[in-house]
Amino acid sequence: MEENVLKQQLSQESPEFKKVLDLHREYEVRLQELSDKSNLTDGEDQEQKEIKKKKLVLKDRMYFLMAQYQKSLL
Numbered sequence: 001m002e003e004n005v006l007k008q009q010l011s012q013e014s015p016e017f018k019k020v021l022d023l024h025r026e027y028e029v030r031l032q033e034l035s036d037k038s039n040l041t042d043g044e045d046q047e048q049k050e051i052k053k054k055k056l057v058l059k060d061r062m063y064f065l066m067a068q069y070q071k072s073l074l
Contacts, residue, residue, distance in 0.1 A: 001073075006066055017065045024058040027051045 001009075010017040034040060034048045 001070065003066075006069070007062070010066060010069055014065065014069070017062065017069075020058050020061050020065070024055060024062065027055040027058070031055070 007017075007021065011021050012018075031048065031051055034044055034051075037044070040048065
């Protein structure tokens with residue numbers, strides 16, 4: 001199953017997946033806002049690093065949930 005289709009289907013069927021996906025997207029928006037700035041304050045730089053770590057954890061969780069879902073279809 002194509003990844004985007006799988007994400008869409010899971011976001012409709014799994015509240016946990018939808019929550020993780022939405023938060024991942026929120027972090028992506030914030031990272032874009034920070035990267036659009038020419039200079040980051042020390043606090044913004046730290047925030048950017050923390051968001052990247054959190055985003056990676058969420059991505060791992062999404063892929064774990066997607067793999068579980070695909071196994072359940074077999």
